[in-house]
Amino acid sequence: MVKHINPKTSGRILELGAGIGPFTNSLIKTGVPEEKLVVLEQSPEFTEILERDFPSANVICGDAKNLSGILATLEIEEVDEVVSGIPLNVMGGMLREIICDEAFKHLKRGGSFVQVSYLPRCPVPKNVIAKHAGKKIFCGITLRNIPPAFVWRIKKT
Numbered sequence: 001m002v003k004h005i006n007p008k009t010s011g012r013i014l015e016l017g018a019g020i021g022p023f024t025n026s027l028i029k030t031g032v033p034e035e036k037l038v039v040l041e042q043s044p045e046f047t048e049i050l051e052r053d054f055p056s057a058n059v060i061c062g063d064a065k066n067l068s069g070i071l072a073t074l075e076i077e078e079v080d081e082v083v084s085g086i087p088l089n090v091m092g093g094m095l096r097e098i099i100c101d102e103a104f105k106h107l108k109r110g111g112s113f114v115q116v117s118y119l120p121r122c123p124v125p126k127n128v129i130a131k132h133a134g135k136k137i138f139c140g141i142t143l144r145n146i147p148p149a150f151v152w153r154i155k156k157t
């Protein structure tokens with residue numbers, strides 16, 4: 001999920017649907033400074049855990065469909081990378097499209113939107129990929145995950 005991320009990247013790294021932070025932990029383990037992380041989670045309970053465990057990260061309780069407003073309050077226009085654990089495949093098509101479009105709008109060119117999925121199909125809508133000139137890369141299956149997870153990365157060109 002985070003192998004492609006350069007920890008020395010100068011900008012922010014946005015995580016969507018962080019849960020209790022397994023990808024947040026991996027990002028920090030690869031050397032990303034905690035204060036560069038913007039961690040968005042809609043569950044207040046999980047947000048509390050994230051705030052406790054990652055005190056230097058920007059942890060926000062909110063819905064990814066409102067990403068533009070959330071980033072505006074933080075005075076952030078662009079992020080270098082997006083890591084998403086949001087269960088896009090179980091959402092309605094319209095919501096999936098809104099969330100992905102919001103994320104791509106704020107992703108810098110050359111950055112990637114990486115998404116985990118428990119179904120063997122890319123959950124990022126084709127029209128959003130086309131609109132933002134994305135290049136889809138299948139990164140593989142993580143068998144260590146239960147259930148096994150599929151990972152896709154869309155690079156914004």
Ligand SMILES: C[S@@+](CC[C@H](N)C(=O)[O-])C[C@H]1O[C@@H](n2cnc3c(N)ncnc32)[C@H](O)[C@@H]1O
Nearest residue numbers: 017018019022041042043062063064085086087
């Ligand atoms: C399947 S969990 C994944 C958590 C973590 N990334 C992992 O891999 O263990 C999905 C998380 O996305 C959060 N989530 C779902 N929809 C969201 C939304 N629209 N905005 C922000 N977070 C959302 C859920 O609350 C949940 O914590």
